[in-house]
Amino acid sequence: MKAKELLDNYNLYITEGRVNILDIFLKSNVGLSEKDIQDRLSKKSDRATIYRTLKVFKETGIVHPVSAEGSATKYVLKKEPQEHLHFKCTKCRNISCLADIQISGYELPQGYKKIESNFLIIGICNECNN
Amino acid sequence: MKAKELLDNYNLYITEGRVNILDIFLKSNVGLSEKDIQDRLSKKSDRATIYRTLKVFKETGIVHPVSAEGSATKYVLKKEPQEHLHFKCTKCRNISCLADIQISGYELPQGYKKIESNFLIIGICNECNN
DNA sequence: CTGTGTGCAAACACTTTGCAGGTGT
């Protein structure tokens, strides 16, 4: 039910494809690329459609992109707080939100204006650190 | 002279191509993609060669990559301090290092281990803010 | 002389676009 409500709240057409993709995001605690989504879909979807869906989700603010060096862009559900860390594990290659960790204590130089931020830490996650 | 010295310090073959690319980095204060470099080269070079050069520079630690959502990977000369901000301007699309600004005051959750970080602020730079 | 760099061509991965037909409202 959650996915349909969300789409409705954002004034998006409720289609089977979008519900399925959003369900995958709601169940996942790591960032997902188009391929990751395709792999998790029970019924295959066209790649272009997934890209278009991701674009719509991004534009409406349901998800936000996390670009990772050397691989396809991953998307995560947008959560509070706005400014927080992402963590990319070099072992399992997953990207996740460290939503509890907030960044503070920096100030931009004169004349610079912030629109958004993207803080990525690369390392080994707790799951792979055993 | 600076470029040749640098290559020598890093035990890399000193070739015309590498010197030219490194000179471009030394003159630039913004991040450069393969295309940016090609555009600044007086004598055109093969794209594959530029990519290979960037790879070598990255592996030896001369530059480091800054991946930016929706465009080609940009590279910047590696500078101290290690952990600092990058700024991407939505207007001029340049990426630059705010090397003076250091990040502090965050702590990773139990079990996570940091290898490197990549902090990107997206907004309007001081040049475009007039 | 030997190992490494370079250009060329081809291939690959990621993403976007036009169009025709299908679906949600």
Next chain:
DNA sequence: ACACCTGCAAAGTGTTTGCACACAG
């Protein structure tokens, strides 16, 4: 009914790879 979504095919970027030759050490 109309607007929007989807699949298909094609094309557009960004990036890597194999090979033969050129060059630095």
